Amino acid sequence: MHTILKGKGKDVVIGIDKPFVMIGEKINPTGNKKLAAALKEGSYDFALELAKRQIAWGAEVLDVNVGVPMIDEVEAVKKIVELLVANVDAPLCIDSNSPQVLEAGLKATPGKPLVNSVSAEEKSLSAILPIVKDRGAAVIGLTIADGGIPKTPEERVAMAGKIIERAAQIGIPIEDIIIDPLVMTVGSDSKAAQVTIQTIEILRREFGVNINLGASNVSFGLPDRQTANQTFLAMAIQTGATCSITDPIKLGQTIRAADLLLGKDDFAMRYIKYFRAAEKLKEADAVKA
Amino acid sequence: MHTILKGKGKDVVIGIDKPFVMIGEKINPTGNKKLAAALKEGSYDFALELAKRQIAWGAEVLDVNVGVPMIDEVEAVKKIVELLVANVDAPLCIDSNSPQVLEAGLKATPGKPLVNSVSAEEKSLSAILPIVKDRGAAVIGLTIADGGIPKTPEERVAMAGKIIERAAQIGIPIEDIIIDPLVMTVGSDSKAAQVTIQTIEILRREFGVNINLGASNVSFGLPDRQTANQTFLAMAIQTGATCSITDPIKLGQTIRAADLLLGKDDFAMRYIKYFRAAEKLKEADAVKA
Numbered sequence: 241m242h243t244i245l246k247g248k249g250k251d252v253v254i255g256i257d258k259p260f261v262m263i264g265e266k267i268n269p270t271g272n273k274k275l276a277a278a279l280k281e282g283s284y285d286f287a288l289e290l291a292k293r294q295i296a297w298g299a300e301v302l303d304v305n306v307g308v309p310m311i312d313e314v315e316a317v318k319k320i321v322e323l324l325v326a327n328v329d330a331p332l333c334i335d336s337n338s339p340q341v342l343e344a345g346l347k348a349t350p351g352k353p354l355v356n357s358v359s360a361e362e363k364s365l366s367a368i369l370p371i372v373k374d375r376g377a378a379v380i381g382l383t384i385a386d387g388g389i390p391k392t393p394e395e396r397v398a399m400a401g402k403i404i405e406r407a408a409q410i411g412i413p414i415e416d417i418i419i420d421p422l423v424m425t426v427g428s429d430s431k432a433a434q435v436t437i438q439t440i441e442i443l444r445r446e447f448g449v450n451i452n453l454g455a456s457n458v459s460f461g462l463p464d465r466q467t468a469n470q471t472f473l474a475m476a477i478q479t480g481a482t483c484s485i486t487d488p489i490k491l492g493q494t495i496r497a498a499d500l501l502l503g504k505d506d507f508a509m510r511y512i513k514y515f516r517a518a519e520k521l522k523e524a525d526a527v528k529a
Numbered sequence: 530m531h532t533i534l535k536g537k538g539k540d541v542v543i544g545i546d547k548p549f550v551m552i553g554e555k556i557n558p559t560g561n562k563k564l565a566a567a568l569k570e571g572s573y574d575f576a577l578e579l580a581k582r583q584i585a586w587g588a589e590v591l592d593v594n595v596g597v598p599m600i601d602e603v604e605a606v607k608k609i610v611e612l613l614v615a616n617v618d619a620p621l622c623i624d625s626n627s628p629q630v631l632e633a634g635l636k637a638t639p640g641k642p643l644v645n646s647v648s649a650e651e652k653s654l655s656a657i658l659p660i661v662k663d664r665g666a667a668v669i670g671l672t673i674a675d676g677g678i679p680k681t682p683e684e685r686v687a688m689a690g691k692i693i694e695r696a697a698q699i700g701i702p703i704e705d706i707i708i709d710p711l712v713m714t715v716g717s718d719s720k721a722a723q724v725t726i727q728t729i730e731i732l733r734r735e736f737g738v739n740i741n742l743g744a745s746n747v748s749f750g751l752p753d754r755q756t757a758n759q760t761f762l763a764m765a766i767q768t769g770a771t772c773s774i775t776d777p778i779k780l781g782q783t784i785r786a787a788d789l790l791l792g793k794d795d796f797a798m799r800y801i802k803y804f805r806a807a808e809k810l811k812e813a814d815a816v817k818a
Contacts, residue, residue, distance in 0.1 A: 426792075497760040
């Protein structure tokens, strides 16, 4: 099953038979004061810089989140998307809880964007799916029920099924739904990663859908988060995750290694090319610093 | 299925329901000129230093290889084992191609040691298995046929079956055989890692045996071997590998992360403890340097 996203000048295909797709997470003001301040001032150049930097590090899709308190997010998403579309080819992933912000972002985006995200909560399904359908977009479906995040793989799979079914009812095909099975930290629940891994296994078997993961929650509160995140991502990719909203600078090399080890990189060409590009980018950063 | 190794003062249990066991690989003169020179001079203090350092980094078993050209290996293995046994509690893994060296090393070792290794080649089976049986040791079985390393998982599993059967005929129980399914570099064959992963899957399903891996061959000839090795090890552990002859300094944190993510480390206690110990060891190294 292939999820096809289209940017101004580039198509990206997500699928189990394709290399893993990195969706750059860094255009998001949460935890990024510099970006938050720029958005408050109506300045978008820094967002464009983040976009280019992530693409250089291998991001093929860019998540765009403009969630800053007290700004006009509808205006902000429109402006930022216009600037990105004028300067980069990558498909965009419009990231917001607000239907209005999503609509404005999607309207400004050419091709076929991704929506981040819908959940299996009634309120979310009824508000978000029609927007996805109207725009002909793809959407990330979070396995969150009305009562919260289910504890068992079976319940999470049921929530994925609910999203897929409700989407089908209004004409969104299953290949345009990327399920995110969510992961909680193993710092407080030692079974948390395995619940997610088992959810991925069942999702692949029962639905064959594409699967997105944010890999960094798994290590919340732990030391050496980098090693824990790399290890989890390797396991999740082996199990069937096909894309991740992530920081390519931190996890790009692990992702290229996973593709290589899964037999998706003949003669290690992509792996070696990525390593060389990363070395150059690090050198350039060292010169700047 | 549990493989139980016994040192002078410590038992180590290898099993799928147990944390992953690191077998320290560094007492091996191949590629270590300082150790090779020391062994030539009949000096074993450096080997003891390597032993203590690996234990500090989490090795629970120590591989002992004294393969240096032009020395009396029988004498060397006897001396080195005696020194190790007098100073460390960990079970030993006697590593040699020579039946005489294995016998001498095993004789000097108390408890229940491991033998590295037997293959499915006739010459190896007939020479090594009786030594393992006589000593009541456990043994690592390499999936090498008389014609070389088989290309397919099924053929490798057949070689594992041959070792297990021949061992059973002379009274070595299956739980004392740890199969090493071997891995070649993905640099020259993009399917190499998957052949090993699939071999692990079948071995677990058909025999339920413990599985050893040397993780570093997989990245031979590639850049950033550390990331490739970490990623492969994560995948292999998830699939069912239960121990590795490895460098704990390079891969210990990834192994602890894998245990944690597989739900084998309540409240991340071992992971956090390991991280803190590693920080202290790195600080001590920095002071020395």
